[in-house]
Amino acid sequence: MEGKGGFFDLLKSARLMMDRAKTMRSMLVKRTVQGSSGAGLVTASMNGTGELLGLKFDRLAITPDDPEMLADLIVAAVADARRKIETLKAETLREVASGIDPALVGLDLDALL
Numbered sequence: 001m002e003g004k005g006g007f008f009d010l011l012k013s014a015r016l017m018m019d020r021a022k023t024m025r026s027m028l029v030k031r032t033v034q035g036s037s038g039a040g041l042v043t044a045s046m047n048g049t050g051e052l053l054g055l056k057f058d059r060l061a062i063t064p065d066d067p068e069m070l071a072d073l074i075v076a077a078v079a080d081a082r083r084k085i086e087t088l089k090a091e092t093l094r095e096v097a098s099g100i101d102p103a104l105v106g107l108d109l110d111a112l113l
Contacts, residue, residue: 020096025049028092035081037073044077048088052078 028048035044041061045053061073 017096024092024096028088031088033081033084033088035077035079035084037076037080042070042073042077044074044081046078046081046085048085048092050082050085 029051031048032053033046033048035046036042038058038061041058043056045055047053055074055077057070061070063069
């Protein structure tokens with residue numbers, strides 16, 4: 001009988017984690033991070049789930065003679081924002097797990113977020 005109690009506790013923990021993950025996902029959608037490159041020549045804004053919300057350019061970043069530079073600055077700014085999102089998501093995952101090993105219950109919290 002003890003085995004069943006452990007199993008049901010495990011299911012309860014999995015359900016609790018899924019509910020928390022949904023809550024945290026809705027929180028991440030509302031969070032915004034800024035990534036930049038070229039000493040602030042390009043800034044990328046993304047929400048906590050990785051959706052690109054906007055790009056801002058300093059006039060100095062827009063040079064008709066070197067469009068590749070602008071492209072590189074955009075890529076670098078987006079990559080910077082993504083790194084910040086990964087940090088935010090890692091913090092969020094620790095909160096969601098709150099002492100429960102997601103692998104133990106077979107959940108991929110990153111996929112839920």
